[in-house]
Amino acid sequence: MPSQYFVNGKIFTGKNERDFVSAMKITDGKIEWIGPSEQADAPDPVDLQGKTVVPGFIDAHAHPRLLADIAGQAAITIPEVTNIEEAIAALKKQAEKTPDGGWIEGWGWDETKLLDGRPLNRFDLDRVSTERPVHVMRSDFHSSAVNSKALELAGIDKSTADPFGGEIQRDENGDPTGIMIENANRLIENAKPKKTEEERIEGIVRTGRRLARFGITSVAEMMGRWNDLSLFRKAEKRGFKQRLVLYLLWEEVKELGIRRLEDRDLNGRIRIGGVKLFMDGTISGKTAWMKAPYPGTEEKGMRTCTKEELLEAAEFARRNGIQLAIHAMGDRAIEEILRTFEPVKPWIDDGPSIRIEHASIMRPEFFRKMDGKKIALVPQIIFFFAEYESYRNHLDGERFSLAYPLRTMYELNGYMALSTDAPATTWAEPDKIMTSIKAAVTRKAYNGQDINRAEKISPEQAVLLFTGKAKEVCRLHETGRLLPGDEADFIVLDEDIFTTDPDRLDRVKVAATYISGEKVC
Numbered sequence: 001m002p003s004q005y006f007v008n009g010k011i012f013t014g015k016n017e018r019d020f021v022s023a024m025k026i027t028d029g030k031i032e033w034i035g036p037s038e039q040a041d042a043p044d045p046v047d048l049q050g051k052t053v054v055p056g057f058i059d060a061h062a063h064p065r066l067l068a069d070i071a072g073q074a075a076i077t078i079p080e081v082t083n084i085e086e087a088i089a090a091l092k093k094q095a096e097k098t099p100d101g102g103w104i105e106g107w108g109w110d111e112t113k114l115l116d117g118r119p120l121n122r123f124d125l126d127r128v129s130t131e132r133p134v135h136v137m138r139s140d141f142h143s144s145a146v147n148s149k150a151l152e153l154a155g156i157d158k159s160t161a162d163p164f165g166g167e168i169q170r171d172e173n174g175d176p177t178g179i180m181i182e183n184a185n186r187l188i189e190n191a192k193p194k195k196t197e198e199e200r201i202e203g204i205v206r207t208g209r210r211l212a213r214f215g216i217t218s219v220a221e222m223m224g225r226w227n228d229l230s231l232f233r234k235a236e237k238r239g240f241k242q243r244l245v246l247y248l249l250w251e252e253v254k255e256l257g258i259r260r261l262e263d264r265d266l267n268g269r270i271r272i273g274g275v276k277l278f279m280d281g282t283i284s285g286k287t288a289w290m291k292a293p294y295p296g297t298e299e300k301g302m303r304t305c306t307k308e309e310l311l312e313a314a315e316f317a318r319r320n321g322i323q324l325a326i327h328a329m330g331d332r333a334i335e336e337i338l339r340t341f342e343p344v345k346p347w348i349d350d351g352p353s354i355r356i357e358h359a360s361i362m363r364p365e366f367f368r369k370m371d372g373k374k375i376a377l378v379p380q381i382i383f384f385f386a387e388y389e390s391y392r393n394h395l396d397g398e399r400f401s402l403a404y405p406l407r408t409m410y411e412l413n414g415y416m417a418l419s420t421d422a423p424a425t426t427w428a429e430p431d432k433i434m435t436s437i438k439a440a441v442t443r444k445a446y447n448g449q450d451i452n453r454a455e456k457i458s459p460e461q462a463v464l465l466f467t468g469k470a471k472e473v474c475r476l477h478e479t480g481r482l483l484p485g486d487e488a489d490f491i492v493l494d495e496d497i498f499t500t501d502p503d504r505l506d507r508v509k510v511a512a513t514y515i516s517g518e519k520v521c
C-alpha cells in the first residue's frame, strides 16, 4: 500500500492533554510519521482543512452483542414512551412485526421515567398478549418484566425458588409479579429460543457500522460468551471492522470447565482480554450493594458473588495472563473488592490486572487502598446523565456527591477509562460517545440539572479517557494514540471538540472514521 499524507489538521495524538500536530503520514495502515504540515513533503496529501482529528474512540465497556440483539426490538425509552399505556402500544406494534408465536421483545424501560411511577408487570404485559410470551428488559439489563405466558414457558410459579443472587419478585400472596431481578433473568433467557448463527453475525456486522458512525474503532464486549470469540471472528470476515476485546462471563467459563486459553484466543483483532463477574446490581434498580441503606428504606442492595468465587476467577485470570473485570457500583461492593484483593499481587505487567466496572460510589479512602494495586476504574458518566431521577432518588446528599467523581479519579488513579455501557442505560443512542463527553465536561444531566460540577474534567481529558488512557485499560497497545508505529485508527470531527461550547458537544459529528488507515465511514 502506498503512503498517504494528511495535512493542515488539528491532530490530537492522545499522548497527553497537550500534544497536537498538524500532519501525519500513514503507511500500511500504521502511522509512520507525525509533524508540522510544512515538513509533509508529499504529492497528493489529504487536506484536512483545519479540521480536528482525534484517535478512534475505544469504548472500554460496552455490549455490542446486546446492541445487535436489541436492534430489532421495541425501544421502551424516552422521549417516545413516557407511560405504561404507550409501552403497551409499542409492544403491540412489536407483536405485529414478530413472526407468529415468537417472543415479543423490548428493552429500555425505567420506572422513574414512566409517568405511572411504577415498573411494568405481568398484568400490563398480559394486555399485549396472553397467547405469546412478552419479555422487556429494564434499562440496566439487570431486571426485566415478563407476561404470564413467559412465566409459564420458563416454568416459574409460586413454588419456584429464587436463584442465588436473584429474585423472582412476588406479591403478598407469593405469586410472581412478572419482575425478574438480577440472576432470575436467566430463567427467562433459558426458556427463549436461540437465534441462528447467521442472524447473529449479520446483527454484529450492522452494529459495527453503527459504532463506526459514532467514531468507535475499538470496543470491549463485557458480557462475552465463549461462543462469541468465533462469532465475532466470523463477523470480522464479513465486514466487522473494529478491534474487539472480549471479557468472558466467569459463570460460563466455570460451566464449560475452561482452564487454559490458547495463544490464538488471546491475540488478533478479536481477542479475549479478561474474565468478568458481578459483585452487585445497579443504582437505578436499588440493587447496588451499599454501606448504608437507600434513603427511606432498610435496603442496602445485594451482593451477587462470593469471595471464593472472586478469588477463583482471579486465579483463572492469573493463570491465563488476562484481566479480572468486576462489576461494582455500590460503595460496599467496591470496598469488598479492595479488601479481597488487598493481599493479592497484580499479575499483569503491561496494564491493570483488575478493572472495577462502573465504580459508581467512590469514597475518598478507596483511592489510598488502590495505590500500587494496578486497579483500573471504568465509570460511565452517561448513567448519571440519563438516569438522573434514579440517582437523585436513590442517593442521599453525601452519596450523590461521591457518584462518578471523574476529576478525582483522573487525578488519583493511574488506570482509568470512560465508556458507555451501551445499551445498558435508558437513552436512545447510548453509544454516541459525544453525549458522554458532554456529560463529563459539563456535569449536567440530560435535563440540565447539576450532577456535581466539582468533578468536571476538560474536553482533552475526556477524549484521553476514550483514547490514550482507554487503550491501557483494555491493553489495546496498538491503537488509541496517533504516534509513529500505532495503527492508523482515527476520526475526523466536523467541529473543534476542544474549543466548542461544552453545552453543544453532543452535536459535534464524526465526519469520517478510519481503521488501520481504511476509511470505514
Ligand SMILES: [Zn+2]
Pocket (backbone or CB within 6 Å): 061, 062, 063, 222, 421, 424
Ligand atoms: Zn455493562
